[in-house]
Structure formats: C-alpha cells, structure tokens
Amino acid sequence: MRYLMDKLKEALNHSVSILLNSYESMPWENKDFYANYIAQTFFYVRHSTRMLALSAGRLNYEQQQMIHLRFLKHLGEEANHERLALNDLKALGYSIEDFKELNSTRFFYEPQYFKIEHQDPLALMGYILYLEVLAQKICPPLSKKLSTIYGKKAVTFLFVHGEEDPHHVEEAQKLLASFPPQTLEIITKNLLQSSCAFNWMMKEIEDSVAFQPLKKIA
Numbered sequence: 691m692r693y694l695m696d697k698l699k700e701a702l703n704h705s706v707s708i709l710l711n712s713y714e715s716m717p718w719e720n721k722d723f724y725a726n727y728i729a730q731t732f733f734y735v736r737h738s739t740r741m742l743a744l745s746a747g748r749l750n751y752e753q754q755q756m757i758h759l760r761f762l763k764h765l766g767e768e769a770n771h772e773r774l775a776l777n778d779l780k781a782l783g784y785s786i787e788d789f790k791e792l793n794s795t796r797f798f799y800e801p802q803y804f805k806i807e808h809q810d811p812l813a814l815m816g817y818i819l820y821l822e823v824l825a826q827k828i829c830p831p832l833s834k835k836l837s838t839i840y841g842k843k844a845v846t847f848l849f850v851h852g853e854e855d856p857h858h859v860e861e862a863q864k865l866l867a868s869f870p871p872q873t874l875e876i877i878t879k880n881l882l883q884s885s886c887a888f889n890w891m892m893k894e895i896e897d898s899v900a901f902q903p904l905k906k907i908a
Contacts, residue, residue, distance in 0.1 A: 691743050698866065698878045705885035706823050707893070713828060716896060718836060723899040724851050725782050729789035730895060731847060732775035734799040738768045741814055748811035757812070757865060764818075774847040781844035790896070794891040798884065805880055809908065816880025820888070822859050825851040 717723045746761035776786060805813035829852030837845045866874065 698874055698881070701878050701882055702819060702823055705820060705882060706744070706827055708885070708888060709824065710827060712889075712892070713832070716892070717899065718788065718832070720840060720899055721782060721840070721894065722838065724836065725779060725784045726789055726895045726898060727892075728775050728778045728782070728847065729784075729786060730792055730795045730891060732772050732779070732786060733795050735768075735775060736772040738771065739765050739798050739862065741799075741817075742768065744803065745806045745811040745814045757868075760861070760865060766794055771847070771850070774850055778844050778847050781839060792891060792894050794887065795895040796847065797826045798887040798891050801883065801887075802880075803875075803905060810873055810876045813876045813880045815869075816877040816882075817884045819862050819866075819877070820881050820884045821848075822862065824888075 742765040744756050746765065749755075749758040749761070751758075760900050779785060779788075799817075802814055802817050829848045833845045833848035836848065842849070866877070869877070871894050
C-alpha cells in the first residue's frame with residue numbers, strides 16, 4: 691500500500707512539474723489566449739458537480755459512506771464555480787459565445803463519465819487530485835501576475851481556486867490512504883491520462899491563438 695501511495699504521489703508531482711515548466715512560457719499577456727483559457731475552463735468545470743454527483747451516487751453505504759458524504763460536501767463547494775469563469779470573460783470584454791469548445795477539452799473531461807460508470811466511481815479522484823494540485827501550485831502566482839495585467843475582476847476563478855484547493859488537497863490525501871490497492875492503481879492511471887489531456891488542451895489553446903486569432907471585442 692505504501693508503495694502504491696508513493697507511486698501515486700510520484701506520478702502527480704511529475705505530471706504537475708511538466709506543466710509548471712511550460713506555463714511560464716505561455717503567452718498570458720495575449721488577451722485572446724487568456725480569454726480562451728478561461729472559456730475552456732468553463733467548458734470542463736461545468737461538469738464538475740455532475741461528475742461528483744454521479745460518482746457519489748455509485749458509492750455503497752456499507753464501506754464507502756464517509757467518501758460518499760465527502761463527495762457531496764465537495765459538490766457543494768464546487769457549485770457555480772463555472773460562473774466565476776463567465777464573470778472573468780465578461781470583465782475581459784468577451785462572452786462564452788465567442789469561443790468553441792476544443793476537441794482537447796472534451797478529451798480531458800469526457801472519459802471521466804466512462805471511468806466512473808465502468809471502472810470505479812473513485813477513479814474520478816485521479817482527475818480531481820491532478821486539478822487541485824495544479825491549482826495549488828499555479829493559481830497563486832498566476833492570479834497575481836494576471837491581475838496586474840487585466841485587473842482583479844478578470845481573475846476571480848484563479849484567485850478562488852488558489853485559496854480553496856490547498857485545503858482540498860489535504861482532504862484528498864487523507865481519503866486516498868483508505869482506498870484498496872486496485873483503486874489506487876486506477877486513480878494513478880487516470881491522473882496520468884488527465885495530465886496528458888490537459889497538456890494537450892493548453893497546447894491547442896496556444897495554437898488557436900497563434901494560427902486563428904479571435905476577433906477582439908471592444
């Protein structure tokens with residue numbers, strides 16, 4: 691069990707470090723890039739409460755009631771977070787209708803529904819843990835940087851998740867210690883897959899700005 695926990699932490703640290711290195715070179719000063727990043731964030735975050743509800747509903751009472759209740763609590767904490775992204779877009783001078791959902795964004799979140807229903811409801815923890823550790827590492831410095839460029843009203847999503855997700859990570863790590871080995875293996879695989887999909891999404895956002903600039907809104 692200790693080996694699997696260490697393997698999971700190693701996969702998480704490796705996945706996040708890869709993206710951290712590339713984040714610094716991304717064109718955050720390009721308003722179209724940042725706006726598209728926030729738009730894609732909206733497209734996947736609006737599924738967060740639905741995936742948590744689906745997973746929570748598949749956890750049994752006898753062995754998994756504590757986790758079921760934790761997921762319900764987390765669901766409440768994530769409610770309406772997609773509206774933060776919409777508000778950020780509005781502050782930037784855009785609306786969600788100015789963007790299309792990228793293929794890579796769908797590749798990021800859509801597999802979670804399959805994993806919850808056909809592998810293990812707790813597979814979702816790999817997706818959640820990746821995003822929350824990523825937010826813990828990236829949101830504080832990025833929100834500080836972008837608020838000086840675009841103003842605080844355009845960076846609310848990053849601010850909120852930079853403050854909340856460290857607490858979520860601590861709770862997630864406590865939960866993981868109670869999971870059976872086969873579940874930890876599934877979570878680790880999902881974490882690595884989610885990392886690859888998220889990296890692709892960031893690359894596609896960057897490419898969409900480089901090759902197909904958005905029409906800026908006054």
